[in-house]
Amino acid sequence: MLVLLRQGKLSKWFSGIGQEAISVGVTSALQKEEYLLPMHRNLGVFTVRGIPLNRLFSQFTGKPGGFTKGRDRSFHMGTKEFHIVGMISHLGPQMGVADGIALADLLAKRAQVTAVFTGDGATSEGDFHESINVAAVWNLPVIFIIENNGYGLSTPSSEQFRCKQFIDKAIGYGMEGVKVDGNNILEVYNTVDKLARSIRENPRPVLLECVTFRMRGHEEASGTKYVPQELFEVWGRKDPVRNFEDFLIAEGVIDADFVNLVRAEIKEEIEQGLEITFAEKDIVPDTATELQDMYAAAPAVIHTTGSATVEKRFLDAITEAMQQAMRRHPNLVIMGQDIAEYGGAFKATQGFLEEFGKGRVRNTPLCESAIIGCGLGLSINGAKSIIEMQFADFVTCGFNQIVNNLAKTHYRWGQNVDVVVRMPTGAGVAAGPFHSQSTEAWFFHVPGLKIVYPAFPEDAKGLLAAAIEDPNPVMYFEHKALYRSISGMVPEDYFTTEIGKAKLVREGNDLSIITYGLGVHWAMEALDNLSGISADLVDLRTLLPWDEVTVIQSVKKTGKVIILHEDTLTGGIGGEITARIAEKCFPYLDAPPVRCGALDTPVPMSAALENNFLPKERFIQQLKQLAAY
Numbered sequence: 055m056l057v058l059l060r061q062g063k064l065s066k067w068f069s070g071i072g073q074e075a076i077s078v079g080v081t082s083a084l085q086k087e088e089y090l091l092p093m094h095r096n097l098g099v100f101t102v103r104g105i106p107l108n109r110l111f112s113q114f115t116g117k118p119g120g121f122t123k124g125r126d127r128s129f130h131m132g133t134k135e136f137h138i139v140g141m142i143s144h145l146g147p148q149m150g151v152a153d154g155i156a157l158a159d160l161l162a163k164r165a166q167v168t169a170v171f172t173g174d175g176a177t178s179e180g181d182f183h184e185s186i187n188v189a190a191v192w193n194l195p196v197i198f199i200i201e202n203n204g205y206g207l208s209t210p211s212s213e214q215f216r217c218k219q220f221i222d223k224a225i226g227y228g229m230e231g232v233k234v235d236g237n238n239i240l241e242v243y244n245t246v247d248k249l250a251r252s253i254r255e256n257p258r259p260v261l262l263e264c265v266t267f268r269m270r271g272h273e274e275a276s277g278t279k280y281v282p283q284e285l286f287e288v289w290g291r292k293d294p295v296r297n298f299e300d301f302l303i304a305e306g307v308i309d310a311d312f313v314n315l316v317r318a319e320i321k322e323e324i325e326q327g328l329e330i331t332f333a334e335k336d337i338v339p340d341t342a343t344e345l346q347d348m349y350a351a352a353p354a355v356i357h358t359t360g361s362a363t364v365e366k367r368f369l370d371a372i373t374e375a376m377q378q379a380m381r382r383h384p385n386l387v388i389m390g391q392d393i394a395e396y397g398g399a400f401k402a403t404q405g406f407l408e409e410f411g412k413g414r415v416r417n418t419p420l421c422e423s424a425i426i427g428c429g430l431g432l433s434i435n436g437a438k439s440i441i442e443m444q445f446a447d448f449v450t451c452g453f454n455q456i457v458n459n460l461a462k463t464h465y466r467w468g469q470n471v472d473v474v475v476r477m478p479t480g481a482g483v484a485a486g487p488f489h490s491q492s493t494e495a496w497f498f499h500v501p502g503l504k505i506v507y508p509a510f511p512e513d514a515k516g517l518l519a520a521a522i523e524d525p526n527p528v529m530y531f532e533h534k535a536l537y538r539s540i541s542g543m544v545p546e547d548y549f550t551t552e553i554g555k556a557k558l559v560r561e562g563n564d565l566s567i568i569t570y571g572l573g574v575h576w577a578m579e580a581l582d583n584l585s586g587i588s589a590d591l592v593d594l595r596t597l598l599p600w601d602e603v604t605v606i607q608s609v610k611k612t613g614k615v616i617i618l619h620e621d622t623l624t625g626g627i628g629g630e631i632t633a634r635i636a637e638k639c640f641p642y643l644d645a646p647p648v649r650c651g652a653l654d655t656p657v658p659m660s661a662a663l664e665n666n667f668l669p670k671e672r673f674i675q676q677l678k679q680l681a682a683y
């Protein structure tokens with residue numbers, strides 16, 4: 055790899071020289087169907103699993119024969135064929151994903167171990183603490199391998215952590231910690247082999263600290279000036295490959311001829327691999343394929359069987375969708391804070407524990423990031439999940455997992471992400487800045503996610519069922535103020551409402567109102583109270599991908615449009631919709647498009663301030679002005 059780098063055939067390389075015994079020892083000790091989640095220095099994981107070298111070279115050079123169609127670099131790849139899930143650059147999120155993979159094994163009663171790697175630097179990330187804690191609390195069969203190599207990029211251990219050794223941290227999480235000489239492959243192999251056998255019998259996490267040293271720069275271009283020379287001398291004498299070779303020769307297991315033979319064979323294999331890669335054509339960009347690969351194919355709509363419809367509150371429609379989905383999919387798991395015995399902060403999962411058991415209805419520790427990562431891991435290993443944010447506001451603590459892991463995985467390596475994140479959202483209940491926010495616009499900008507936001511009980515049920523059936527990550531927004539305040543007729547059987555389709559709630563000719571969520575109810579109320587305005591009222595229902603066709607059709611018909619949302623105005627979804635209308639309907643417009651949103655402030659607590667913040671009253675004025683324009 056270093057030669058290729060010098061030849062300019064490779065853009066970046068993170069060398070694992072000095073640390074080979076860890077990747078190779080761990081991978082050799084696991085069974086081939088057990089998942090490994092490596093980091094940027096773990097070449098040995100990929101080679102020991104037997105991935106043909108040409109496929110690795112194609113991955114590293116962005117050729118079609120790699121694992122990501124040229125969409126991601128180096129080890130940022132996954133392959134279910136080889137049971138390897140590569141990293142995203144943020145390092146720590148790997149560990150939550152490992153939890154999910156292990157949980158899927160545990161629930162399916164497969165006696166397997168998952169091994170996840172981290173550097174010592176990444177142990178400073180919150181994801182490390184969250185994931186290790188979840189694994190400890192849930193007895194997940196994960197080996198957390200810390201490669202303690204003295205530096206996190208240029209930062210020495212003394213500036214990264216205060217503990218003497220990482221196994222001391224294991225004590226704090228109530229789990230076993232084992233420390234090995236990471237430069238001794240036999241010690242690594244024997245330890246992991248013994249641990250894995252024991253964990254398969256008695257599932258539990260173990261923290262394995264491998265003491266080692268990084269003999270090259272963080273990546274090749276960054277050099278090693280900050281490392282005292284004597285450390286290279288000391289650790290150079292502990293080179294894991296050289297020492298193992300010497301050991302085998304001293305024991306009479308191999309001789310110099312054998313070493314030469316193996317080296318020649320490997321050289322030949324490398325050259326053959328490179329030849330195949332270099333003969334491969336370069337990737338030719340195709341925009342349609344790029345866009346299509348953002349999402350896994352969604353299943354067909356499930357129509358009602360014509361069962362009775364029953365009047366239900368918004369919240370009860372949500373509960374019913376989840377309950378029926380849990381009966382339909384034995385591999386579906388619900389996770390969230392206080393969702394089991396307590397039934398959830400809003401009681402959406404009341405009674406679920408009794409029907410579906412503790413395995414599938416899981417109270418989580420307070421750790422959004424690890425749990426969302428866990429959802430991805432479950433999906434990779436064949437399970438489905440619904441994750442309840444206690445309040446949509448708390449999604450900030452799991453933001454990275456959503457926008458970088460859930461959203462990008464299918465595009466990067468074709469893995470479906472069968473996760474629904476439930477988001478009890480919105481204001482109007484005088485709950486202040488941290489229990490009232492509208493957060494949908496944060497996710498609207500992220501390709502790879504779907505966002506649904508129902509306004510009526512029937513859609514709440516149908517869209518949640520659709521989100522659960524959909525193999526893509528779906529952010530499901532449910533307005534808290536609607537939970538118990540509105541009711542509607544809902545089919546009793548299981549059905550799905552197509553994601554991506556808006557609904558024309560009212561029809562008229564004077565103007566179009568485009569809105570969603572609580573906005574739909576504000577608009578209905580306004581139209582009821584104002585005589586003489588004949589409006590199309592479009593409930594978007596899905597925000598990503600939003601139904602441009604229905605919106606454009608309505609605006610072309612009426613020639614005037616107001617876009618209303620509860621969210622703050624600047625950067626809200628209304629801006630994007632307005633822009634599209636301006637682009638596509640300009641010749642049809644009889645008035646400038648109007649946007650109506652909340653004040654650009656946090657959501658204030660007192661009811662008077664909150665009413666002033668929300669756009670409900672301003673909407674009526676703007677609506678009248680638009681009608682009169």
Ligand SMILES: Cc1ncc(C[n+]2csc(CCOP(=O)(O)OP(=O)(O)O)c2C)c(N)n1
Binds near residue numbers: 095145201272
């Ligand atoms: C969240 C995040 N912050 C910063 C970085 C930049 N970065 C990449 S690797 C690295 C150091 C990692 O150190 P360590 O975990 O010890 O792994 P090592 O490279 O030593 O194997 C840093 C700071 C990153 N990738 N992700």
